[in-house]
Amino acid sequence: MSPTLSQKYLSTRGAEYGLSFEDVVLKGLSSDGGLFIPEEIPALPASWETEWRDLTFEELAFEIMSLYVSRDEIPADDLKDIIQRSYSTFRHAERTPLVDLEKDLHLLELFHGPTFAFKDVALQLLGNTFEYFLTRMNAGKTGKDRHHLTVVGATSGDTGSAAIYGLRGKKDISVSILYPNGKVSKIQEAQMTSVLDPNVHNLRVEGSFDDCQDIVKALFADKDFNTTHNIAAVNSINWCRILAQMTYYFHSYFSLIKSPAYNKGSKVRVVVPSGNFGDILAGWFAKKMGLPADKLVIATNENDILDRFFRSGGHYTKKALDAPADHGVKETHSPAMDILVSSNFERLLWFLSYQSATTGSAEERRQHACDSVSGWLNDLKTNGGFQVPSAVLEGAKVDFESERVSNDETIATIRDIYSTSFPKGLTAGSAKSSKTGGYILDPHSAVGVAASRRSIARNPGAAHISLSTAHPAKFASAVDLALRSENGYDFTEILPQEFIGIEQRESRVTDVGREAGWQGVKEIVKAEVEQELQGLR
Numbered sequence: 248m249s250p251t252l253s254q255k256y257l258s259t260r261g262a263e264y265g266l267s268f269e270d271v272v273l274k275g276l277s278s279d280g281g282l283f284i285p286e287e288i289p290a291l292p293a294s295w296e297t298e299w300r301d302l303t304f305e306e307l308a309f310e311i312m313s314l315y316v317s318r319d320e321i322p323a324d325d326l327k328d329i330i331q332r333s334y335s336t337f338r339h340a341e342r343t344p345l346v347d348l349e350k351d352l353h354l355l356e357l358f359h360g361p362t363f364a365f366k367d368v369a370l371q372l373l374g375n376t377f378e379y380f381l382t383r384m385n386a387g388k389t390g391k392d393r394h395h396l397t398v399v400g401a402t403s404g405d406t407g408s409a410a411i412y413g414l415r416g417k418k419d420i421s422v423s424i425l426y427p428n429g430k431v432s433k434i435q436e437a438q439m440t441s442v443l444d445p446n447v448h449n450l451r452v453e454g455s456f457d458d459c460q461d462i463v464k465a466l467f468a469d470k471d472f473n474t475t476h477n478i479a480a481v482n483s484i485n486w487c488r489i490l491a492q493m494t495y496y497f498h499s500y501f502s503l504i505k506s507p508a509y510n511k512g513s514k515v516r517v518v519v520p521s522g523n524f525g526d527i528l529a530g531w532f533a534k535k536m537g538l539p540a541d542k543l544v545i546a547t548n549e550n551d552i553l554d555r556f557f558r559s560g561g562h563y564t565k566k567a568l569d570a571p572a573d574h575g576v577k578e579t580h581s582p583a584m585d586i587l588v589s590s591n592f593e594r595l596l597w598f599l600s601y602q603s604a605t606t607g608s609a610e611e612r613r614q615h616a617c618d619s620v621s622g623w624l625n626d627l628k629t630n631g632g633f634q635v636p637s638a639v640l641e642g643a644k645v646d647f648e649s650e651r652v653s654n655d656e657t658i659a660t661i662r663d664i665y666s667t668s669f670p671k672g673l674t675a676g677s678a679k680s681s682k683t684g685g686y687i688l689d690p691h692s693a694v695g696v697a698a699s700r701r702s703i704a705r706n707p708g709a710a711h712i713s714l715s716t717a718h719p720a721k722f723a724s725a726v727d728l729a730l731r732s733e734n735g736y737d738f739t740e741i742l743p744q745e746f747i748g749i750e751q752r753e754s755r756v757t758d759v760g761r762e763a764g765w766q767g768v769k770e771i772v773k774a775e776v777e778q779e780l781q782g783l784r
């Protein structure tokens with residue numbers, strides 16, 4: 248490992264470069280609308296496979312993060328401390344255990360964090376990283392001169408609760424989360440509104456998730472508000488989230504090759520239920536660093552822009568050619584993957600474009616990639632899509648395959664696994680029926696498992712790591728739809744202790760009517776933050 252490494256970051260659209268990790272974590276999005284990426288993808292140390300093999304999740308996270316964060320930004324002991332605190336909140340000793348579901352299919356359970364979804368892996372770390380930078384900035388300051396962050400985010404369910412649990416009680420940070428009234432599950436809503444820390448503000452908005460997102464975008468675009476309140480982002484475009492997620496790709500690889508169920512030398516494929524492309528992008532970085540994965544398989548639901556990209560020869564369009572003119576996001580059983588475009592895809596496109604320029608200096612190729620990405624994203628905005636050159640598509644196919652899984656198949660997969668898979672030796676927090684021992688997938692994980700089964704059929708003998716992104720109790724209605732006709736199934740079979748009575752707990756939320764608009768929301772956020780600070784001073 249090279250403790251003298253100095254990693255810098257740039258924007259995919261070229262206006263900002265030479266930035267530190269701290270800059271990109273606090274900014275979230277570049278001023279040119281681009282996303283931050285590392286200037287270099289680091290290679291793994293030569294002996295990583297023997298030296299890292301028996302590391303704990305936290306130790307692995309430290310090794311990986313050390314390749315992306317310069318020591319002079321965060322000294323080793325501080326980084327270790329941030330990581331320790333972030334994952335001590337996980338209920339499982341291994342943090343992200345691997346479960347043998349069926350032949351060649353290993354399920355990576357990513358839901359053992361505080362809010363029972365994979366987003367905790369990233370947001371626990373992001374919360375502590377924010378806090379670390381603020382503490383350093385505010386050393387010796389006591390009054391109004393302290394730097395204060397106002398985190399604002401929109402959620403369709405999982406991001407909001409994970410962000411709230413990552414930021415609750417953190418000094419000098421307020422968090423305001425907007426969610427659409429009636430459009431998140433009861434458990435998800437209760438997870439958010441039952442957090443009573445003074446720095447947590449829930450806004451229940453009359454409207455859709457898109458309305459919430461539009462309000463958040465307008466708040467970010469308000470320069471005045473931004474300057475006075477230091478608005479910060481926690482959605483999946485924040486680089487720190489991608490970085491945090493790399494750990495479980497390595498951890499699960501080691502769990503797999505150490506498992507008796509693994510045939511030595513078999514290829515390894517990783518299947519990821521995908522929406523915004525943040526989760527699987529972390530897998531791509533891991534692969535580029537040197538993780539020996541044969542392919543990464545993108546599993547989409549019926550919102551299939553990524554799958555269409557591969558099947559249409561590199562056409563990235565908001566709607567399918569045969570879709571009706573008013574086509575928007577489809578509501579599926581896996582709502583956390585209901586997206587029209589995948590924001591993080593921009594990061595992959597940048598690297599593919601960079602690679603595809605085979606001549607020129609590094610500087611020229613970088614410029615070429617920034618120009619291409621800016622042009623494409625501009626076309627996406629104005630024309631609803633773009634076509635990439637064949638070298639870029641071929642570059643993507645080296646590392647990726649894709650599968651689209653329908654709503655019906657999602658439900659059928661939950662039902663089938665429940666009655667055929669009875670994995671042994673699972674701990675109490677697992678997603679197993681307390682009655683039959685049948686394994687219960689959440690609908691997002693079921694999209695991944697359905698895609699894995701297709702990949703296994705095409706690649707006999709290859710080992711598959713299929714990512715499980717949420718606990719089934721968070722998505723009770725889809726699970727119920729799948730299992731209610733099963734012999735005597737009832738919801739309490741999967742309910743974790745932590746969810747019992749959560750809907751009856753004391754809660755705090757501010758209702759936002761349709762007429763408020765983004766300016767109304769701005770006033771509410773300002774007033775709530777002001778009140779919070781009054782209480783503290």
Ligand SMILES: *Cc1c(COP(=O)(O)O)cnc(C)c1O
Nearest residue numbers: 405522523524525526583716717
């Ligand atoms: C956010 C989320 C996803 C999608 O992850 P992306 O990084 O957006 O691709 C999948 N499943 C669950 C349960 C999620 O919360």
